[in-house]
Amino acid sequence: MVIGRHYGQSVTVPLWGIAISGGPQRILVDTGVHDCAWVDANLGPCKQAPEEHLDRALREYVGWGVDEVDIVINTHLHFDHCGGNALLPYATCYIQTAEWDFAAAPLPTQNPYYYEFLIGRESLDHFRWRFVSGILDLMPGVRIFPTPGHTPGHQSVAVKTGDGIVVIAGDCANCMENIVDELPVGIVHDTAQEIASLRRIKKIADLVIPGHDPDVRAGSAGIELRAKLKHIERENPVPGPLG
């Protein structure tokens, strides 16, 4: 979760899909896993309760059918962030070109996260995708912006809401601690880029939905950053550099 910390501790983490409602189009950011049973047997413990299935969660939390989602934004193409794309027949999917390219030929350290069958082959039809390079203002108040580091083409989403700017971080931040202490996630492709991306989020966000933070409540707009900054700095001070 956080590089260099909490070794040996076991933690159960959520895989979030985030609905952006209230605009002219129905948007979903990240879509969870495609084959939980295979992941559970082969990669690591993975459980999905019936009410956590994408179709049921969408219906119960947001009131949308799977055939009503217009747009999917995938923060990146790791299997636990795009597995549900296959369930959304009419959605157009947005990804950074750099992420698409890396997914086709990842480094060996990230190979298992990009297995094609875990993403769902049927969801990879080229014509479903829109390729983004850099910042894209998808519509007023919804901005896609690059946050590379965890993967080369990782992106996050900033949403202007009545409660402030919500940043859907994806795996740029597994949990708030990554942002507060500017410490990368455990799986990292480029450490310098990752830290720059964390700082970018820290600068602009009022609320954050990290990729796997157990403290995010289902149905909420994320975790308030400023309150967390004070709390974590008090509980867990970071020592300064040498000299």
Ligand SMILES: [Zn+2]
């Ligand atoms: Zn990831």
